[in-house]
Amino acid sequence: MSKDLEIRWHGRGGQGAKTAALLLADVAFSTGAHVQGFPEYGPERMGAPITAYNRISRKPIRVHSNIYDPDLVMVVDETLLESVNVTAGLKPDGAIVINTPKSVEEVRPLLQGYEGNVYTIDARKISVDALGKYFPNSPMLAAAVAVSGVMDQKDFIEQMRGSYKHKFAKKPEVIDGNMRALTLTLDAIAPALSGKKPLCAE
Amino acid sequence: MARKDRMSGNEAVSYAIRQINPDVMPAFPITPSTEIPQMVSTYIANGQMDTEFIPVESEHSSMSATIGAEAAGARSLTATSSAGLALMWEELLLAASNRMPCALALVNRTLSGPLNINCDHSDGMGARDTGWIQIYAENNQEAYDNFIQAYPIAEDPRVHLPIMICQDGFITSHAVENIELLEDKEVKEFVGEYHPEEFLLNPGKPIAVGPYAVSNYVMEARRNQLEALERSKEVILEVADKFRQLSGRGFGLFEEYKTEDADYIMVIIGSAAGTAKEAVDQLREKGKKVGVLKLRVFRPFPAEEIANAIRHAKAVAIMDRTESYNTHGGPLGSEIEAGLYRAKATVMAVNYIYGLGGRDFTVDHAASVFAELESAVENETEVKQYQYIGLRE
Numbered sequence: 001m002s003k004d005l006e007i008r009w010h011g012r013g014g015q016g017a018k019t020a021a022l023l024l025a026d027v028a029f030s031t032g033a034h035v036q037g038f039p040e041y042g043p044e045r046m047g048a049p050i051t052a053y054n055r056i057s058r059k060p061i062r063v064h065s066n067i068y069d070p071d072l073v074m075v076v077d078e079t080l081l082e083s084v085n086v087t088a089g090l091k092p093d094g095a096i097v098i099n100t101p102k103s104v105e106e107v108r109p110l111l112q113g114y115e116g117n118v119y120t121i122d123a124r125k126i127s128v129d130a131l132g133k134y135f136p137n138s139p140m141l142a143a144a145v146a147v148s149g150v151m152d153q154k155d156f157i158e159q160m161r162g163s164y165k166h167k168f169a170k171k172p173e174v175i176d177g178n179m180r181a182l183t184l185t186l187d188a189i190a191p192a193l194s195g196k197k198p199l200c201a202e
Numbered sequence: 203m204a205r206k207d208r209m210s211g212n213e214a215v216s217y218a219i220r221q222i223n224p225d226v227m228p229a230f231p232i233t234p235s236t237e238i239p240q241m242v243s244t245y246i247a248n249g250q251m252d253t254e255f256i257p258v259e260s261e262h263s264s265m266s267a268t269i270g271a272e273a274a275g276a277r278s279l280t281a282t283s284s285a286g287l288a289l290m291w292e293e294l295l296l297a298a299s300n301r302m303p304c305a306l307a308l309v310n311r312t313l314s315g316p317l318n319i320n321c322d323h324s325d326g327m328g329a330r331d332t333g334w335i336q337i338y339a340e341n342n343q344e345a346y347d348n349f350i351q352a353y354p355i356a357e358d359p360r361v362h363l364p365i366m367i368c369q370d371g372f373i374t375s376h377a378v379e380n381i382e383l384l385e386d387k388e389v390k391e392f393v394g395e396y397h398p399e400e401f402l403l404n405p406g407k408p409i410a411v412g413p414y415a416v417s418n419y420v421m422e423a424r425r426n427q428l429e430a431l432e433r434s435k436e437v438i439l440e441v442a443d444k445f446r447q448l449s450g451r452g453f454g455l456f457e458e459y460k461t462e463d464a465d466y467i468m469v470i471i472g473s474a475a476g477t478a479k480e481a482v483d484q485l486r487e488k489g490k491k492v493g494v495l496k497l498r499v500f501r502p503f504p505a506e507e508i509a510n511a512i513r514h515a516k517a518v519a520i521m522d523r524t525e526s527y528n529t530h531g532g533p534l535g536s537e538i539e540a541g542l543y544r545a546k547a548t549v550m551a552v553n554y555i556y557g558l559g560g561r562d563f564t565v566d567h568a569a570s571v572f573a574e575l576e577s578a579v580e581n582e583t584e585v586k587q588y589q590y591i592g593l594r595e
Contacts, residue, residue, distance in 0.1 A: 025378045029208040038377035041319065060380070062476030064341070064373050065564040 003200050005148055006067045007054040009140075010086050011076035014046040016137030020076070021052035023141050023163060024150075028056045030159045031151045036061045049084055056150055071199050074144050075099060076123075076136050081107065087114040095199060097143045099123040099136050104192075119147060119192050126184045131177035138178045142185035149198020153186055204382045204449065211339075211374035214346035214381055215281075215307050215367070216241035220251045221389035222353065224305075225276035225396070228256035228267035230286065233319045234371040235309035238281040261286035265293035265306075272302040273411045275401030277353065279304055283371055284311035287325045291332070297364040298333025299427055300412050303356035304364045306334070307349065310472070310523075311371040312559045320560020321371040323471065324524040326500075327533045333427055335365040335434055336501040340475045343381050344498075345369040347445065347452055350384070353393050354441045361434045363427075370473040372560065384449060392448060431502050438499055455504040457496040458511055460486065464493030466575045467512045469538060470521040471497045474556070474563045478521075481568035492572050497534070505541030512538075513547035517575040523557045531588050550579065556591040567591050 007024070011017025018039040025037030036055040042048050053067045071094040075086050078100040087096060095117035098107055104118045111118065123139035130138075145156050160182055164175045209217065216238050219227070229239035245251045254276075258264045264280045271278040282290065287308060297304055312322040326336060335355060339345040348367045356365040369375055384392075400409050415423060439454045446452045459479050461467050468478050475496035485492045495511055497504075512518050520539070522532025531539065535553030542549060554571060557563045571591070578585040 022378050025208065029380065034380050035208060036377055036379050038372070041372065062341075063480050063565060064370075064377070064473040064476050066562050068564070 003202060004055070004057040004059075005072065005150055005200055006070045007056075007072045007074060007144060007148070008067050008070040009052040009054075009074045009076065010080050010084055011050055011052070012046075012080070013048045013050050015076050016135060017050055017074075017076045017140075018052045020074070020137040020141045020144070021054050023137070023160075023167075024054050024144055025056075026163055027145070027156060027159045028054075028150050031155070033057065033150075034059060034061050040066055049080055070094060072097070072144065072148055074140055076140050078102075078107070081110040085112055087111050090114060090116065092116050095119060095147050097121060097140070097147055099140060101125065117147075117196065119143065119189060121185060121189055123185070126181055126188065130180035130184055131174065135178075135181075138181040139185040142182040143189055146186055146189050146193060147199065149200045157182060204384060206380065207383055208378055208380050209342065210237075210376050210378050211342040211345045211369045212237040212309065212376065213241060214342040215349050215369070216245070217383065218346050218349040218389070219253075219279070219307075220245045221384070221386050222350070222393050223251045223390075224253055224279050224353075226254045226256065226268070226271035226278040227280060228258045228264045228271070228278075229280050230258050230261050230264045230282070232261070232283050232286040234311055234375045235281045235283040235286070235307065237375070238307050238309070261289040262293065265290040265297065268304050268306075269293060269297050269300065269302050272297070272304040273300065273401065274403045275398050277357075277396040279306065281307035281309070283309045284313055284325045287329055288313060291329070294329055294332040294334060294364075296412065299423070301362040301427070301430065302364055303353070303362050305349075305352045305356060306364065306366045308366050308368040309371045309375045310368055316559075318559040319371070321373050321473075322523045322558045322560070324558075326366065326368050327524045327526070329366070330501060330533060333363065333431065334501060335361075335363055335431070335438070335499075337365065337367055337438075337499055338471045338497065339367070339369040339374065340473055340496060341374055342369075342377070342379050343451070345374060346381060346383070347449065348498075350389055350392060351441045351445050353396070354444075355434060355437050357396060357398075358434075358437045359399065361430055361437050363430050363434060368472075373473040382449070382451070388448060392445070435499075435502050435504065453496075453498050455497075455499045455507055456511070457498065459494040459496065461493030461495055461511060461515075463491055465491040465516040465579075466518070466572050467493050467495055467515045468519045468521060468568065468571060469495045469497060469508065469512065469534065471500065471534065472523065474521065474523070474568075477563055477565055478568040481565045481572065484565065485569060485572055490572065490576070500534075503537055503541075505537065506545060508538055509541045509545035509547050513542065513545065513549050515549055516579045517550040517552065519571045519575055520551055520553045521571075522553060522555050525555055525558065535588065550575075551587070552585050553588045554591050555589070561592055563591070
């Protein structure tokens with residue numbers, strides 16, 4: 001990566017948007033970058049809309065505010081499209097990734113006229129195929145890495161195995177499934193990304 | 203050898219506590235400091251430290267038990283936030299007046315109401331006159347560094363006072379950022395063993411802690427306590443120097459960021475200081491002479507040092523992340539303005555209240571404050587001397 005990257009995550013409490021942001025900070029740190037990953041909490045309850053953020057930079061990060069003009073927006077729960085203006089401030093040359101079985105053409109009308117890059121990923125199907133359960137954060141994490149180009153995908157996969165070993169030390173049986181969710185996502189999103197410049201590229 | 207890592211502010215403080223391995227930690231959970239006792243008790247359960255952890259039934263009890271353990275001769279600490287600190291009010295005063303060098307990891311959160319879990323400084327600032335030393339952090343690194351310096355300051359025989367190491371709730375406590383960690387051995391050597399001169403579990407030299415004092419003694423006791431707090435300033439500076447030699451990092455009473463030639467200076471505490479420094483760099487690129495004074499030590503209050511560091515400016519903005527309800531300014535504003543008056547400095551000062559209950563403070567907010575100061579000075583216009591940032595009227 002060379003350009004600074006700012007990401008905003010939209011999810012609902014309990015879905016793992018915060019965990020995905022922290023895992024992204026974790027894995028980007030392994031490339032030698034300066035990272036920030038933090039949640040913004042509203043009411044503390046399952047299902048309430050939550051926001052989480054990432055800053056990733058080659059320089060030390062001093063700013064401690066939320067992100068208002070993100071390069072990338074990750075929508076973990078598509079029902080938020082009806083209640084939250086997820087593209088607010090999103091840079092025209094940035095991108096938005098939405099967890100939905102729908103096509104880009106179907107969701108674009110819900111995006112307040114956003115004309116930049118839109119990607120969809122069916123994290124539910126990937127998660128159920130890979131893990132047998134619905135945990136959208138691993139697919140969304142992989143999609144964020146793929147669209148942003150924050151790191152090499154092979155390095156990402158290698159680093160994540162280590163992270164999951166640590167994170168799931170008490171339930172190692174879910175490691176392989178989560179790893180499968182990552183690679184399925186990278187494969188699923190690759191055609192949409194072909195010929196596109198990653199957000200981090202100069 | 204320093205080790206590069208990434209962790210949240212709560213993880214960083216818990217890591218420092220593990221490295222220090224104090225004797226006793228009583229604690230009661232409250233957002234956003236809950237992770238600290240949670241992580242410390244995990245370290246203990248994993249055999250990575252042997253601190254005696256006491257789960258208590260309230261913060262009134264956690265501070266009481268901290269004082270009890272400290273009085274017995276044990277190096278003690280607790281952690282809390284917001285209403286938890288408020289519930290400790292009586293004990294905070296006891297810890298300081300009984301000269302207990304215990305530590306408290308404060309993760310700043312607003313006080314009710316309305317009920318809110320997010321950051322402002324109303325908890326720490328509400329306890330500003332309890333006699334504790336208070337040190338604030340901009341980020342996870344400073345929260346870690348400050349915690350390692352806590353006991354060498356508090357336990358110094360010239361001081362013997364409790365110390366509160368503060369960081370901003372969620373903004374740094376729950377934000378994963380890069381950090382440089384010291385080796386366990388380096389921390390243990392820096393902090394040293396605790397050998398109190400006098401303590402309760404010392405049958406050869408019995409003492410009383412917290413007895414009644416008749417009117418004939420109270421004023422002298424209070425004055426002694428004040429002088430210890432005054433002396434803590436030199437100790438804080440000595441410890442900061444020693445820490446800088448070890449780590450290459452750190453500041454004394456405050457950090458002066460591009461203030462030397464600045465016409466406009468913002469005085470600010472905590473995580474928003476980094477955001478303000480970013481605004482300074484952006485404005486400097488446009489030729490504006492602006493700077494930030496980030497206050498690290500709020501108690502003892504470095505009134506004279508601050509006055510001397512900002513008096514050359516054309517105008518200063520004093521930023522308070524709490525309301526004081528004295529109706530003429532926040533705690534930092536009132537104290538700096540009093541300090542400027544005593545130093546016979548006549549610099550124009552505007553006191554801004556920002557970030558209450560987690561309201562975001564951005565680079566643009568900081569830039570607009572500098573713009574308002576500059577416009578007032580250039581156009582010789584009046585500015586409201588005590589005002590709110592980002593308030594919906």
